[in-house]
Amino acid sequence: MQRAQRIAVVGAGLGGLTCAALLQRAGFVVMVYEQAATFARIGAGIILSANVMKVLRALGLERPLLEVGIAPDAFVSRTWDTGETLFELTLDAASERRFGGPYINVHRGDLHAVLASAVKPGSIAFGHCLVGLEASGAAVSLAFENGTRHEADIVIGADGIRSKVREVLLGPEPPRFTGRVAQRAIFKTERLGGQPMRDCTKWWGPDRHLLAYFMTRRRDEVYLMGSVPAVSWDREELSLACPPGELIEAFQNFHAEIRRLVEAATTVVVSPICDRPRHDGWSAGPIALLGDACHPVRPYMAAGGAMAVEDAAILSRCLILFGDADPAAALRCYVATRIPRVREVQRISMENSWLNGPTATDWYFCYDALTAPLMRALEDPLGYT
Ligand SMILES: Cc1cc2nc3c(=O)[nH]c(=O)nc-3n(C[C@H](O)[C@H](O)[C@H](O)COP(=O)(O)OP(=O)(O)OC[C@H]3O[C@@H](n4cnc5c(N)ncnc54)[C@H](O)[C@@H]3O)c2cc1C
Known part of the structure; x- marks a missing residue:
């Protein structure tokens, strides 16, 4: 039609x-x-x-995304210094049935x-x-x-x-600068020299955190995203290459496993974290x-x-x-x-x-934007004529 x-x-x-x-x-x-x-x-x-994947599935994109990305086996939260596991969200066939879709990192x-x-x-x-x-x-x-x-x-x-x-x-x-920057790095898994890595882990520190996950089902590409405090962002550019040493320094007191991860990064990009x-x-x-x-x-x-x-x-x-x-x-x-x-x-x-x-x-x-109830609204908040 x-x-x-x-x-x-x-x-x-x-x-x-x-x-x-x-x-x-x-x-x-x-x-x-x-x-x-x-x-x-x-x-x-x-x-x-899963809430995203339900929409993308309707566009026929679930299979292509599973091809290029990875369905991680879990999302793991760990403490920055002892490495203690705070929480593990298992992502498997049962969670997929429960949530109505897979979880994909890509x-x-x-x-x-x-x-x-x-x-x-x-x-x-x-x-x-x-x-x-x-x-x-x-x-x-x-x-x-x-x-x-x-x-x-x-x-x-x-x-x-x-x-x-x-x-x-x-x-x-x-936009409002939130007082934090994101340090991001991508590198080949072989740079870890055999150190094992879970599919997706967030390391929680007192004033910063680091997320580490594989981006492909071959588990051959690692992505790191650190969020660290910063006083200001006074650059015109919205992202800049930064020396890998800055990422290492930001997480130098973290657990040895995370230190080995950040030391494997070859190129690091830093950008301001903003919202409104x-x-x-x-x-x-x-x-x-x-x-x-x-x-x-x-x-x-x-x-x-x-x-x-x-x-x-x-x-x-x-x-x-x-x-x-x-x-x-x-x-x-x-x-x-x-x-x-x-x-x-x-x-x-x-x-x-x-x-x-x-x-x-x-x-x-579990939210499904393709079937969730719609709400009617009568007023135009900006008074457009
Ligand atoms: C460090 C970091 C990690 C994140 N991780 C995740 C995550 O894991 N999962 C998640 O769901 N979200 C994540 N997000 C958030 C996510 O990236 C954004 O919310 C998302 O990209 C927003 O999508 P969008 O389509 O609204 O805008 P965008 O993806 O920003 O797209 C806007 C598009 O508009 C174009 N554009 C801009 N101005 C104009 C113009 N004047 N004329 C024409 N075109 C224009 C741009 O070039 C761009 O292509 C993360 C964000 C950050 C900063």
Whole structure:
């Protein structure tokens, strides 16, 4: 079924690509505008929990992701100095049945390639950096840095934490630096010289932590992500190469097992960890925000990307349900449905407490954005006319 509305998705990240793929399958004409000239293989891993995988399974992506990533046997939390196990979440056939999907750790570049394969060929316009949005009759006109303009009936701002669409809706406001930086490294497992490593472990220290996991089912590639305190981030760049010695120094007092891990890193990239104070203005008329554009979360629950994917599923369901009749109401329904869940995830992520001991996980992992109840909302919080 072909639908009348033209949808512009700004940003070909996790949320934007998922949203575009779901809406295209429902018959909408969707174009994705991405500022980058092409996809780059960003050096980082990402955890996709069962709640994410249910959505990606509907796009036929579960098998390809299991091919390129790894379904870890457990998520293990350990104490930084003694190495004592604080909690172990077993991930097996039983947990998969219980949560309704697998748990997959994967290289972000590989995830991106798989996601992009779900979008119709020719529907991503690279080299399109959005610089402005304005009403144009019943439609919205999008202006890009390369001088082109395009029109759409509905605009989805999936353009990340420094979202231009957010700026147009809410005014300029830089993200908030949280006083921490992420130190990330990827290296070949052979650099561990035979030291055994569990599939996925978070080492909890007093003021810092380090997450270590394999990113492939061959277990031949290791990803480390350390979160450490930092006074400020006064650089223009959003990530920088840093000497591996800085990672070693940051975790020098940790357990010998972790010290051997950080010593194996060859290249390390450091970036500021940012978020924003909560703001519930995610939609205005036919324009809505999604993912980090409206609710960036601190990366301590592995949930920021998950929330973007869930957003995409709920948003597409709302548009499918009553978008042809009233897109603005569809977008309000999306916002009303998403805010309570995202608020809880933001709270836990700020607390950095997820899985550091026995944790009630069903409410999070069992959630199915493809079937969860939708909530109706009548008010437009930003008063779009
Ligand atoms: C250290 C770290 C570890 C993390 N680990 C996890 C994890 O394990 N699991 C998890 O679920 N989440 C994790 N996250 C969070 C996750 O990365 C983000 O929440 C997720 O990428 C958000 O997806 P998004 O689609 O909203 O935005 P993004 O993925 O940031 O995509 C935004 C896209 O918009 C494009 N764009 C930006 N501006 C414009 C413009 N003006 N015009 C056109 N295009 C534009 C960008 O180039 C980009 O492609 C982590 C985050 C960090 C910092």
